[in-house]
Amino acid sequence: MIQRITDKVFVVGMEGSANVVIISIPKGVIVVDTSLFPEKAQKIREFIESVLRKEILFVVNTHYHPDHTFGNVVFEDVQIISSNLTSEKMRMMDEEYLKELPSNGKVVTASKTFEEEYREGPVTLKKVGGHTPDSSVVIFEQERVLVAGDLVFNDLHPEIVQDSKITEWLEVLENLKKLKIDWVIPGHGNHSDKVCLDLMIKYLAKIQRLLDGTITYAEILSDENFSKRKFPELFSWGLENLIAH
Template identity: 50%
Template sequence: MIKALNDRIVVIGAEGSSNVTAVLTKDGVVIVDTSLFPEKARKVKELVNDFFKRPIGVVVNTHYHPDHTFGNVAFEEFKIVSSELTKSFMESFDEEYLSKLPSIDKIVTPNFLFDEEYEDRNLLIKRLGGHTPDSSIIFFKQERLVVTGDLLFNGFHPEIVADSDLDAWIDALKFIETLKPIWIVPGHGEIANTESLRAMERYLMKMKRLIEGAVNLQDVMSDENFSKRKFPELFGWSLENLLHQRGS
C-alpha cells in the first residue's frame, strides 16, 4: 500500500506490515517508523525523496518493536527521535530476542531523546504507554494527522504483548480522540478514523472483561469487532500474555 492522502502526506505499508508515514513540513520531511527490513527502509527513503523532492528532516520511532525500528539503519545520518524509554529498550535487545527475528547487521538507536513529550510549532510527540510502556503518538498539528504506532490496529487483531497495559492503552485511545484528528495512521492496517479508535477501545475493554471472567470466550468470538479482524492467531497469543500477566 502506497497511499498519498494529499501532496504532503504519504503512507507506505502492506498487508499486515507496519506502516511508514512521511509528512512534508516547513522544516523538511518527517518520517514516522522505519519498518522491520533495512532494504524496505532504503526503498522507502528513495520513494520519499522522489515524491517530495525535499530533504528529510526528522525520523521518529513510535516504540521499540523491531518492525518499527530496524529500518533506522537506512536513516542513520538523520535526527532520529524517540522517547528515552524507546532507546533504552532497543539497547536491551539480547541474543535470544534477536534470534527470533530477521538478521540485521546493525541496530541504529535514536539519537534525539525526550522523556514524556516533545513539541515544536507543528509537531507533538507524546509518550502515552499502553501497547508498550514507551508507546508514543505523533500529532501533526497543521495537517490534523495522528500517527498512533501500535496503539491502533485497524482491521487486525492487536498484538497485546507481555508489557502491555490495557488501562493505559484505553486512556491513550481516549486522548487521541481529544485531538480531533482528520486522519489517523494506525501501526497496522488502512488509514483510520475516530470510529476505529472507539472499536479498538471496545476491543480492549472486552478483553479485560474476558480476563476478569465477566464474559466468556463465545461472547467474545461472536462479536464482529473480534470475528471480522484479520490474523486471529494474534488473539490467542494476546490472551496467553494477559493470562500470564494476571497469574504473575
C-alpha cells in the same frame, strides 16, 4: 503500497505490515517508524529523495518493537528521535532477543531523545504508554492527523504483548479521542477516522472483561469487532501474553 492521506501525509504499508508514515513540512520530511526490513526502508528513502525531492529532517520511532525500528539502519546519518524509554529498551536487545528476527546488521537507536513530549514546528511527539510502556504518538495538528503507532490496529487483531497494560491503553485511547483530528493512521492496517479509536476501545474493553470473567469466550467470538479482524492467531497469542504476566 504508498497512499496519500492529505497533501502533506503519505503512508507506506502492506497487508498487516507496520505502517511507515511520511510527513511533509516546509523545512523537509519527517519519517515515522522505519519497518522491519532495511530493504523496505531504503526504498522509502529513495521515494522521498527522488520523487518528493525533500530533505529528511528526522526519523521518529513510536516504540521499540523491531517492525517499527529495524529500518533505522538506513537512516543512521539522519537524526532519529524517540522517547528515552524507547531508546533504553532498544539498547537492551541482546542476542537472545534478536535470534528469531531477520538480521538487519545492527540495532540503531535514537540520536535524540525526549522524556514526555517533543515539538518540531507543527508536529508534536508524545509518550503515552499503553501498548508498551514507551508507546508514543505523533500529532500533526495542521493536517488534523494522528499517527497512533501500535495503540491502534485497524481491521487486524492487535499485538498485545507482555508489557501491554490494558487499563492504561484504554485510558490513552479515550484521551486521543479528544484531539481535533480527522485522520488516524494506525500502526498496522488502513488509515481511518476516529471510528477506529472507538473500535479499539471496544476491543480492549471486551478483552478486559474476558480476563475479569464477566464475558465468555463465545460472546467475544460472535462480536464482528473480533470475528472480522484479520490474523486471528494474534488474538490467542495476546491472551497468552496477558495471562503470562
